[in-house]
Amino acid sequence: MKRIHICKASDIPLNGMKSYDSSLGVKVLIANSGDAYYGYQGLCPHQDVCLDEGFFDGATLTCHQHLWQWDITTGDAMGLAEAPLERFQIEHEGGDIFVLQASALRVSALFKGASDAVIARLDALARREVHASLSTLYDVGDAADDLYILESGRVEFVIGREDRTSLAGFMLRKGEVFGWAALLEDQPKRIAKAACIEPSTLLRLNGAEVLRVLAEEPASGYGVMRQLASLITKHLGSKGEK
DSSP, X not given: OEEEEXXXXXXXXXXXXXXXXOTTSSEEEEEEETTEEEEEESBOTTTOOBGGGSEEOSSEXXXXXXXOEEETTTOOEETTOOXXXXXXXXXXXXXXXXXXXXXXXXXXXXXXXXXXXXHHHHHHHOEEEEEOTTOEEEOTTSBOOEEEEEEESOEEEEEXXXXXXXXXXXXXXXXXXXXXXGGSTTOOBOSSEEEESSOEEEEEEEHHHHHHHHHHSHHHHHHHHHHHHHHHHHTTTSSSOO
């Protein structure tokens, strides 16, 4: 697990907060509450407002734009907020604050419950890619060989061709999987276009390699395929495959 230096602990006011750009590709908010420090996403999940422009009393963080609130100890939504904050594991050592960069595989709902051995094997197979804003990851008709896990950024999905296209309406969070046709039989081609709408970091895994790892670990494999079935069912009413 990689440690990334964010700031000096002394830079954070008592019961205060500051946000920092980081090599993770996202803005990180560091908050102090008494003797404890917490790390969260630096932008509000509602409309990307900088959270350090809001209000913090040492216990509750409030976005000044629409008054969404969160418990600073957990990141759980409170009051009007409709989504939790993404939390980063941090370390306070020698007067410095570090964020521990964990693989997005470990926060992915698809791989929830998979053994540590399976996660480690998949993490070794994963290729971490950084894509600029407006980069196309795949288009309609491309081979569905790989699946992707979002580490940071945003990805937009479009279905249709030429002048008959429409947005698929998906909003992804860290750890969400898309391009999951790579894990299905008889789904060789993409039926949607996926493009980054801001700089994004992704894990890319070959579907055949993932299936081979899961086949060798039946208990974890069964759990992952159940999660995949739930994922597909969730999006059956949507306009396209992620």
